[in-house]
Amino acid sequence: VRYDKGLAKSRKGFGAKLNALLANFRRVDEDFFEELEETLIEADVGFETAMKISDELQDEVKLRNAKSRSDVSDAIIERLVDIYESEGVDEDNSLHFAKEPTEPTVFLFVGVNGVGKTTTIGKLAHRYQQAGKKVLLAAGDTFRAGAIEQLAEWGRRVEVDVVTKPEKSDPAAVVYDAVVKAKKENYDILLVDTAGRLQNKVNLMNELDKIKRVITRELPDAPQEVLLALDATTGQNALTQAKQFKEVTDVTGIVLTKLDGTARGGIVLAIRNELHLPVKLVGLGEKMDDLRDFSPEEFVYGLFK
Numbered sequence: 594v595r596y597d598k599g600l601a602k603s604r605k606g607f608g609a610k611l612n613a614l615l616a617n618f619r620r621v622d623e624d625f626f627e628e629l630e631e632t633l634i635e636a637d638v639g640f641e642t643a644m645k646i647s648d649e650l651q652d653e654v655k656l657r658n659a660k661s662r663s664d665v666s667d668a669i670i671e672r673l674v675d676i677y678e679s680e681g682v683d684e685d686n687s688l689h690f691a692k693e694p695t696e697p698t699v700f701l702f703v704g705v706n707g708v709g710k711t712t713t714i715g716k717l718a719h720r721y722q723q724a725g726k727k728v729l730l731a732a733g734d735t736f737r738a739g740a741i742e743q744l745a746e747w748g749r750r751v752e753v754d755v756v757t758k759p760e761k762s763d764p765a766a767v768v769y770d771a772v773v774k775a776k777k778e779n780y781d782i783l784l785v786d787t788a789g790r791l792q793n794k795v796n797l798m799n800e801l802d803k804i805k806r807v808i809t810r811e812l813p814d815a816p817q818e819v820l821l822a823l824d825a826t827t828g829q830n831a832l833t834q835a836k837q838f839k840e841v842t843d844v845t846g847i848v849l850t851k852l853d854g855t856a857r858g859g860i861v862l863a864i865r866n867e868l869h870l871p872v873k874l875v876g877l878g879e880k881m882d883d884l885r886d887f888s889p890e891e892f893v894y895g896l897f898k
């Protein structure tokens with residue numbers, strides 16, 4: 594239900610193709626599995642993950658002696674949910690907060706330009722502000738022209754405070770000011786924007802390390818999350834980006850943005866299977882309410898409705 598509107602495209606694309614495959618279903622034979630693999634690959638599930646799902650499904654169908662359409666359909670749905678849930682190093686899709694309730698929680702956002710970092714921070718700020726939390730934002734993307742003002746605009750829109758410095762300032766200096774302010778003025782949560790320039794990985798690595806050091810020096814438990822934003826509409830490119838970011842910093846979870854903009858929502862499964870990282874949040878639109886916690890069941894059932 595919570596995914597209803599945002600998954601409309603994937604439901605019409607990926608979901609409808611799976612449903613069509615099942616509607617034409619006669620028997621579980623080689624053709625059937627070939628078609629299933631094609632459908633999965635077209636939906637951005639990725640080759641490796643598609644083969645894995647198909648192989649496991651073949652075993653499952655034998656094991657259960659599944660013959661009818663509904664048996665096979667149930668087995669597919671269960672496989673899609675399971676491939677997500679069984680893959681985890683960290684099976685936890687939920688966001689982690691400071692253990693000490695008096696200490697601010699810090700989430701660091703990374704990802705390349707345009708994937709939706711700033712928008713996600715705005716949406717999350719709105720969520721926590723609505724929940725009665727004291728929220729602070731740090732405009733750590735001092736590189737991209739307009740990024741600081743964009744975050745400040747979100748701050749005004751959702752009525753939370755934003756720490757900024759002029760363009761080209763040291764991002765770690767912005768973060769330092771924000772962490773000190775968060776501690777001193779008892780903020781519950783600090784959301785940090787960063788610039789994600791993958792073109793220069795060494796610089797990016799140093800910059801993120803420095804930002805983390807500044808945070809950890811003041812708050813030894815923080816950051817509780819390093820969230821990598823990926824644009825679902827870029828399909829397999831998102832996967833490549835994620836692999837590169839994993840080399841640069843310790844990512845704790847994925848924010849999959851613009852899931853409303855793709856008909857091939859299978860990228861969620863690829864991320865889990867190939868990156869072993871949990872998708873923690875999904876973006877289903879541009880507005881402040883268009884952010885959801887990720888649930889594999891709701892996602893998979895949302896596709897088939």
Ligand code: GDP
Nearest residue numbers: 706707708709710711712850851876877878879
């Ligand atoms: P950043 O450069 O990573 O900070 O990306 P922005 O937050 O500026 O987002 C880039 C564009 O993507 C903006 O036009 C956003 O409105 C749009 N956007 C972000 N998240 C979503 C989403 O979940 N769905 C849709 N449809 N658009 C989004």
